[in-house]
Amino acid sequence: MIGNFPYVAVVIFIGLGIYTLMFKKNLIKIAIGVVLIENGVNLFLITLGYRKGAIAPIYTQAPSGQAMVLPTPQALTLTSIVIGIATTALILSVAMMIYKHYGTLDADEVRRLKG
């Protein structure tokens, strides 16, 4: 039962991220919501590879005869973190451009495109 705790944490992260996206008005807080969802999904991917009682999947100077956790989800998560950095940098840059033009970061006041 205690082994399910990472999955509960994933649900909490994604839930908080969706709450922040839906109900907060500041553009930077919306960016933080996207980052929270991304952290939740990365945690989910890493937790998939866990095997009970196993050690890190590195051959260099490892004790012999030990089971190792799966290394493929770690590669997937690493790629996802790199993509997340590019996404965050771009969202923040676009938010800075919006601030430069409108002087405010409130999502209700920067809406010019309607209909």
Added chain:
Amino acid sequence: MNLSNHIPILIIAIPLLAAFLVPLIGRISKKTTGILTTLALSVSLILTIALAVKILTVGPQVYVFGATSPSLILPSGLKFPIRIMFQIDAMSIFMGLITAIVSFVGAVYSLVFMKQHSGLDKYYSLLLLLTVGVFGMEFTGDIFNFFVFLEIASIASVALISFRGIDLGEPAEAGFKYMVVSSISALVVLFAVGIFYGQYDLLNFAALASVIKNSQLDKIALGLLIPVLAMKAGAVPMHMWTPDAYSEAPAPITMMLVAASQASLYALFRVVFSLYNISLNALTVGWIIIIFGLLSMFIGVTMAIIQKDIKRLMAYHAVSQTGYMFLGVGVGLAVLANPVALNQYGITAMEGGIFHIMNHAMYKGLLFLTAGALFFRTGTKNLDKMGGLAHSMKYTTIFFIIGAAAIAGLPPFNGFASKLLIYESVYRFNPLLSIIAMVVSILTLASFVKVFHSAFLGPKLPQFKEVKEVPRSMVFAMAVLSCIIIFFGLFPDLIVKNLVHPAVMSLIEQFKYTGTVLGGM
């Protein structure tokens, strides 16, 4: 070193190499960036046509990265498919042809259209990266590789949409909305990839397709994947980003965004047909896709009639035409389990839907380019301020007439051929759907007559006195698309028999998809 074996990767690697060279060359001279981009994309176009000929005569191709065989042979004799690979069959190369033509035309058009902007080396580099991302989405045979290319395409397109945001505020707002939407959809796709990996330990499309069992978790993954990929393709009720993003991007970029949305549509069809195929409840999922199609068609065209901004109007029409593709393929999916109905009208419905993908890319691209030409000469996108431009811009008027007739479905242009296939086959499935499709087509024609009247007809306005025709490279770009539209309209059964029918059969027959990889293991 036999280069013809490496064509699948050269289609992607040459634009990627050009994308990395353009910023370095841009330091030395500014003019050669555009020429280098056009050169790289023309090489890509020629290689795509060569690969299409090879696939349609020989069969599906598999290209493995980093090794010669797609699986790893362990010392115990077990074969495990772990390599990243490209798997290109008739449907993938059909979408690849669309991307190659659209990106080449976009690069040629951008040579003059973007000339007075600064930071052009970054623009061309991003254009090449967007092309690489869309090609990768269409060619890949590995589900995580699809996620990576999806993110490459979305990040490049966000940067391109907000390209004019240095001076104006609206492109930045459109870019922000699009970035949040595409981030969320890519993360949900990654979540579904995690669900597949956790159950089966496989990431390869063909290997997953042979072991998938449609358990409860697989149903959850399908329920996550279908709405999210439809959201990236611009289906109602998830279409809110489409009008903003399409209207605020520069005109050649809007054309490539249409190709990128259709690549997500291709991924939806690939997941539903080749990954799940017989194991899912085809009637229910088919009806869900048909409902998406009906909503998109109707809401898209009714929102389009009332618009004043020409590119926003065309963006709503793009949403509406995507509904036709959903309708055609949804009818084919709904009768997938019923072989009699499939042969009678299911295959024809899918042929109509998939042929409509290529037709839509061609005529919608042409319409966006003419809107860009109008913006380039008059400086406005508002239909109330334009008028009487047919006197001075004759070529643009002719291209607009060709595009508007094609989108409304008038013969002898290509819209008529695909819409007729959809009407006839959907009528035999359920007559009401076909009648709604025809009403939408009439409303499309009405809204484009309105645009033609506002922008082109009427007396010459005094503030547009010195408006001339657009430069020759832009006319060349629009002429290429018009020639393809007229050719497809005059010889539709040539295209359907040679390009579209193999694509449809490669979607329906799942065993050929898995057999190409696993049989050669």
Added chain:
Amino acid sequence: MKEMSRIVKTVTNFVYGFIIIFGFYIIAHGHLTPGGGFQGGAVVGSAFALLLVSYGSLNSQKFLKKDILSLFEGFGLILFIVLGFSGLGITFFYNFLANSGGWFGDAVVIGVNPGNMNTGGVIPLMNIAVGLEVLSAFGVIVLTMASAAEFTKKKEKS
């Protein structure tokens, strides 16, 4: 942004060299220990962020120049794609240096081993290319955001 106090600047002067060396260590040993191109590049990028925060954006533009970092980024990317193309004899991204006896070409021991730096083939070279690209990209991103914030604050004050 404004520069910070003398204590912060002194500690930064002492520490940033070690952070950069640590980052390069992570890049270079990517095929043996946890780490690799991106992780090491991110560590060196955080050293650039430390310099920027402690010296202020106006002063740090004297020793962190955006043009040179952009040039390094281009070099890193070109090196990566050229390494991909040079395996084209068999297939793209083929590891043509592994088990061959040349650079990084010792035979790989499967299983638990004390770790030989000379193995890996093309992988350590790709780590270096990616690490160079990532550290330059971090530098350019952080410098551009700082100078844009400077520009906006000037507009606010006027």
